[in-house]
Amino acid sequence: xxxxxxxxxxxxxxxxxxxxxxxxxxxxxxxxxxxxxxxxxxxxxxxxxxxxxxxxxxxxxxxxxxxxxxxxxxxxxxxxxxxxxxxxxxxxxxxxxxxxxxxxxxxxxxxxxxxxxxxxxxxxxxxxxxxxxxxxxxxxxxxxxxxxxxxxxxxxxxxxxxxxxxxxxxxxxxxxxxxxxxxxxxxxxxxxxxxxxxxxxxxxxxxxxxxxxxxxxxxxxxxxxxxxxxxx
Numbered sequence: 001x002x003x004x005x006x007x008x009x010x011x012x013x014x015x016x017x018x019x020x021x022x023x024x025x026x027x028x029x030x031x032x033x034x035x036x037x038x039x040x041x042x043x044x045x046x047x048x049x050x051x052x053x054x055x056x057x058x059x060x061x062x063x064x065x066x067x068x069x070x071x072x073x074x075x076x077x078x079x080x081x082x083x084x085x086x087x088x089x090x091x092x093x094x095x096x097x098x099x100x101x102x103x104x105x106x107x108x109x110x111x112x113x114x115x116x117x118x119x120x121x122x123x124x125x126x127x128x129x130x131x132x133x134x135x136x137x138x139x140x141x142x143x144x145x146x147x148x149x150x151x152x153x154x155x156x157x158x159x160x161x162x163x164x165x166x167x168x169x170x171x172x173x174x175x176x177x178x179x180x181x182x183x184x185x186x187x188x189x190x191x192x193x194x195x196x197x198x199x200x201x202x203x204x205x206x207x208x209x210x211x212x213x214x215x216x217x218x219x220x221x222x223x224x225x226x227x228x229x230x231x232x
Contacts, residue, residue: 001065001066001069001106001109002026002106002107002109002110003023003026003110003124003164004109004110004113004114004119004121004124004164004167005106005109005110005113005216006022006023006026006062006065007019007022007023007119007124008113008118008119008216009022009061009065009216009219009220009223010022010058010061011118011119011120011123015054016127016128016130016131017051017054017055017058017131017135017136018054018055018057018058018061019058019124019127019128019131020055020058020127020128020131020132020136021054021055021056021057021058021059021060021061021062022058022059022061022062022065023058023062023128024055024058024059024062025037025059025062025063026062027151027154027155027158028145028151030154030158031150031151031154031155032146032147032150032151033183035145035146037140037143037144037145038143039056039059039139039142039143040056040059040060040063042142043056045142046139046142049135049138051133051135051139052135052138052139052142055131055135055136055139056139061223064223064226065219065223068218068219068222068223069215069219072215072218072219074214074215074218075105075215078105078208079098079101079102079105080101081204081207082101082104082105082108082200082204083097083098083100083101085200085203085204086100086101086104086197086200088196089193089196089197089200090193092190092193093185093187093188093189093190093193094185094188095181095185095188095189100177100181103177103180104173104177104201104204107167107173107176107177108173108201108204108205108208108212109208109212109215110164110167111167111168111170111173111205112205112208112209112212114164114165114167114168115168118213121162121164121165124164125159125162125164128159129159132155132156132159137152170198170201170202170205171198173198173201174194174197174198174201177197178194
C-alpha cells in the first residue's frame with residue numbers, strides 16, 4: 001500500500017511517531033531504492049525509549065498491513081483487472097504490466113481515499129513534521145541507515161512539497177507512475193502512452209470506487225484479530 005493507505009489505519013492515532021513509523025519503510029525506499037533496513041530484527045535496541053519504540057511499532061504495522069494486502073483476494077483480482085485495462089497501452093516499451101498494475105492499484109487507492117475525504121492529508125503532514133525529530137535520527141542510525149543526510153534531504157523535500165495533495169487528479173497519478181518507472185527504465189512511456197494510461201486509470205478508478213473500502217475494512221478486522229491473539 002502507498003502513503004495515504006497506510007495512514008488510513010492510523011488516521012485517529014495521536015502518536016506522531018507511530019504515524020511516521022507506518023510510512024517510514026516506503027520513505028526509506030523512496031530516498032534510495034537500494035536501502036534495506038530491518039529494525040524489526042533487533043527490537044532490543046528500541047524498547048527502552050518510548051519514541052523509538054513507537055517508531056518501531058509503526059514500522060512493524062506497515063510490514064503487517066503490506067503482508068495482508070498483498071496476500072488478499074482483493075489485490076489479486078484488482079491487479080488482474082487493471083492489468084487487462086493497461087495491456088493495450090503497453091504494447092511497446094519496457095514496463096512490465098503486472099508491475100504497473102500493482103503500483104497503479106496502490107496509487108488509485110490513495111486517490112480515492114483523498115477524494116472521498118477518508119483521510120486528512122493536512123493532519124498527516126502535521127504529524128510527520130512533528131515526528132521529524134532527533135528520535136527519528138536516532139532510530140535510523142540504530143537501524144543502520146547508510147546516509148542519514150540523504151534521507152533527511154528526501155524527507156524535508158517530501159514534507160515541503162506536499163505533493164500527495166496532487167493525487168486528487170488522475171493525471172497526477174499517471175505522472176507519479178511515470179516517475180516511479182523512470183527509476184527502473186529509461187524513457188518508460190511515450191507521450192501517447194501517458195495520455196492513454198490516464199484514460200485507463202480513470203476508468204479503473206470509476207470501477208473500483210464502489211468497493212475499494214472493502215479492503216481497508218478487511219485489513220482492519222485482520223489487524224484487530226491479530227491484536228486480540230497477542231493479548232491472550
